[in-house]
Amino acid sequence: MDIVVAMKQVPDLQQLRIRNREPVMADVPLTFGKIDKNALEAAVLLKEEHGGEVVVVAAGSEELEDTIKEAMAAGGDRSIMLADDKAGDLDSAESAEILAQLIKQVDDCGLIIFGEGSGDNYSGQVGSRVAEKLDLPQVGSVTQIIIDGEKLRLTRSLEDSVEIVEVMMPAVVIVTADLNEPRIPSVSQVLKAGRKPKEIISLDELEQPAAEKTLTTLSNLAPEVNRKRITIKSVEELVEILKTEGFVGGN
């Protein structure tokens, strides 16, 4: 049984600068989002325990062919990707349609893992949309995955409770960042990453055309930060202000 991980190529947020509240994208390298790396780590740990292959699926601009090496270095065995410069800015509906088609190419797919949101716009929709398109059960907010024969036992961390559910495979599992600590790839794994099997298709080669874009981003601004500029003359005054602002003294 193979495990599929869906990953999204996003700008490296650590290297992003904000100027006049707008992100400066020039020269920012592309990478995979943090929670996508958690999803991949979960798949690799399950593979190490149960066998099979970890297949990474992704859609994005042509730079994806390079970015995918990060996933291969971190334990992915092979990749199926749509790498096309016309696919550099997909919305959730487009991504879901494309990823569903890529996942259909995996013959023995028991488990499909998504991160709960991408590193850039965090819509949190794609996993659910793909489950719907593939007519598979889906479980979200997952912090632990156990394979038990033909079933999955999944722990969901909810706001006030922890829920354990069972689901038959194949299924779509949407994980949170609390799941694990992604491994650091070794230098040898980095050098071998580019030699792992990959299938690359373009938008024109899809069996069905990608869905029409349904969402347009009108602006993307960092929140305004206004310093309060309060001058404090004593510790008592500081404590009083912190209490007023709700930072201390609450129950």
Next chain:
Amino acid sequence: MNFDLTKEQSMIQQTAREFAEKSVAPLVEQIEASHQIPLELFKEAADLGLLAIPLPEEYGGSDAGYDGYVLALEQIGRFSASLSMAIMAHVLGLSMINTFANDEQKQMSLPPGCRGEHITSFAFTEPGTGSDPKQLTSTARREGDYYILNGTKRFITNAAYPGYMGVVFKEAESGKLTTFLIDKKAEGYSTSEPLEKIAMNGGQLLDLYFNDCKVPAANMIGQVGEGFYHLQAGIGYGKLGISAFCLGLAQAGFDAGMEYATQKMHRGTPIGVKFQAIQLMIAEMYEKLEAARLVLYKAATNANKNSRNNPAVFARDCAAAKDIVSHTAREIVGICMDIHSSYGLMKDYKVERLYREAVMMPQIESPSHIQKIIVANSILADYK
């Protein structure tokens, strides 16, 4: 000309950066206070392939070249000069063995070194000489199938960790420099306590004592009289490594300077925004850092071919890079200190440690004038 890193180079850089941030940064104070690098940290670095980046895969290395090595050590150098110095000396030793030793010697010493079970060293300097091979006094005297080693070596990194080291002696009969591969557990081998330094005390420097230390003649690397070539190549690899972590130190100085310049306020405005004097310092740090990085990356890329095929050019490039980058580190960290002013003298600020470390850089692995003599001799050779 293409100044972009390949994806693989970026990923090696990222691997080293993550290791440094997650595993090294929390231990920096402990390493400096205890004068000791935990052996588990070497093992963790080895598991990531960071202790043998340029070594061949057949001996357990990563085969990612000296460019990959420099990119990685720069990242570790941003956090710990002590660990970087230990890795530098280790890779120096492994690289020298890989270049000159026979297969049996390589099989004996390289795989455990690449796995981080052994931490390798190289020793030439003595109390009476640091750069003049003719003043070497330690001797190797042949007795049947063995050599008997006597003498003292000074300022040797990694000398107390388990593993092998390449040591240059004067072969007694011929008087010529000759290198031996020595197990640091050998009878007759001992070390001083770690020497107290101005900084980087986690990267131990020790004196070595050879007192009738008996090693098999089969441990001789190459032939009698080849020690000078081993020294020349070995310190070339060493200078490349030092330059790499000097660049990381310079980057750490730049980052600390920028942090202070953009957070320290004067009447509600950051000093870096308000005062042109600070802006000039920011520009100077940036210009120096950019220039040093270009020189070193070029030297590292060329080292992949020149270290074997063109040793004179390799020695020149490494000497020039070390001279430029080590001074750059000292200058940038000095500017960072000026930006901090008297706050920089306080141990609460990172620049206090960086400053003490940066002062050391031009002095280690031969000082500036020796590097310049190597560069000048290489250039003059083309005018004969």
